[in-house]
Amino acid sequence: MDAFFASVELLRYPQLKDLPVVIGGSRFTPQQEAALVQRWGSLADRPLAAFERLGGYVGRGVITTATYAARQFGVGSAMGLMKAARLCPQAILLPIDFARYRAYSQRFKEAILALAPVMEDRGVDEVYIDFTHAPGGQEAGGLALAQRLQAAILAATGLTCSIGVAPNKLLAKMASEFNKPRGIAIVWPHDLEAKIWPLPCRKINGIGPKANARLETLGITTIGQLAAYPAHKLVQHFGKATGAWLHRAAQGLDDRPVETHSEPVSMSRETTFDRDLHAVQDKAELGATFTWLCERVADDLQHAGYSGRTVGIKLRFSDFRSVTREMTVDYLLQDAATIRRLAGLCLRRAPLAQRIRLLGVRVGSLEEGAPPPEAAGADQPVAALRGVTPDLFGGL
DNA sequence: TCTGGGGTCCTTTACCTG
DNA sequence: TCTGCAGGTAAAGGACCC
DSSP: OOEEEEEEOSOOOGGGTTSOEEEESOOOOHHHHHHHHHHHSSGGGSOGGGSOBSTTOOSOOBEEEEOHHHHTTTOOTTOBHHHHHHHOTTSEEEOOOHHHHHHHHHHHHHHHHHHOOOEEEOSTTEEEEEOTTSTTTTGGGGHHHHHHHHHHHHHHHSOOEEEEEESSHHHHHHHTTTTTTTOEEEOOGGGIIIIITTSBGGGSTTOOHHHHHHHHHTTOOBHHHHHHSOHHHHHHHHOHHHHHHHHHHHTTOOOOOOOSOOOOOEEEEEEEEEEEEOTTTTHHHHHHHHHHHHHHHHHHHHHHTEEEEEEEEEEEETTSOEEEEEEEEEEEEOOHHHHHHHHHHHHHTSOOSSOEEEEEEEEESOEESOOOGGGGGOOHHHHTTTTSSOOTTSOO
16 A cells, blocks of 8 residues: 545535535626625625525536535536526525635645645645555554544644545545545455446546547446456557556556656636627727736746746637647747737637637746746747737737 | 636647658 | 658647546
């Protein structure tokens, strides 16, 4: 036994557990928020009854999470709020409060690090931990340490979590689901046949709806069936890398180490408009948002201390199809003006006949640190193209 | 009737070069 | 000069996760 996986459910709001509550949608607009703060002092002080009912909701958000009382009506994560409003109009809609989740997340991780320092960050509410050298990590198959962790997390956050302990990350992640929301599950290598193979393939972290559908066409629905399927046929259907990975995953094999450190690869900002915008008729609004997104990405880069050499854009159209365009330059950048200029060039190569639902800006090929000073004026690849056509969305 | 935002990673395709 | 091929790389798309 040398790895284990812990998961904390996003803000459980213990006092809400019997009420149909969904959390999601976009944050309030600054104006709405200002009005509410004026009325209640702070959003956190607002009585529950004062929050919106989901019924009649008009907007484009999706549900981030829902209480079990709300799930009984068929609403759940990733569902559109409009649809949820029809299924459960009486549900209470709470806005997302990222600042608060981040604060809890930090306390959660600090509590773990104090007991088990080899930890991999997997987002706000999940981590992998290497039990090998942590005190108590080998006692009773890891049970001793798992119990200590749960107690420490509860003390630090008031939140419960479920923990899976297994020989590797793949199995530990599956084990963590066995006793939700607050249990501990230990999976031994010899448990593979009895506990893992009967599960649907979807339970493997990395098999999503598409891969699952393709497996089903091969008559494979459980992990056991996947394990029994000839490896060379999986390679035929899914390619060399994926085929081999599927085969190994079904045998419960995974040798990825717990990564305690990771460097960001890209930073991006994107936004979905309240209504689909037209490149010509809504040029002003698009241009302003485009520039704003570039400024946000530049801010993010500067605050995190990174610069990059690839700039890209993303468009999603009214029919939900999306396209991306990107370009790589031979110098590092992190300022809004350069990002805006390069993103504008990408935009020229994108089709703009259809109405636009979403606009995004991304900077990739990141390196730590600010660009060297002489790079500030480095715009050779851009200079050649500058002035060819007026920039789309204006505002250059 | 719909489908957020911020990421990572993999596969496919297009293009360049020898 | 044309064609085929192989390898490398950048761009585009898409699957997946939290």
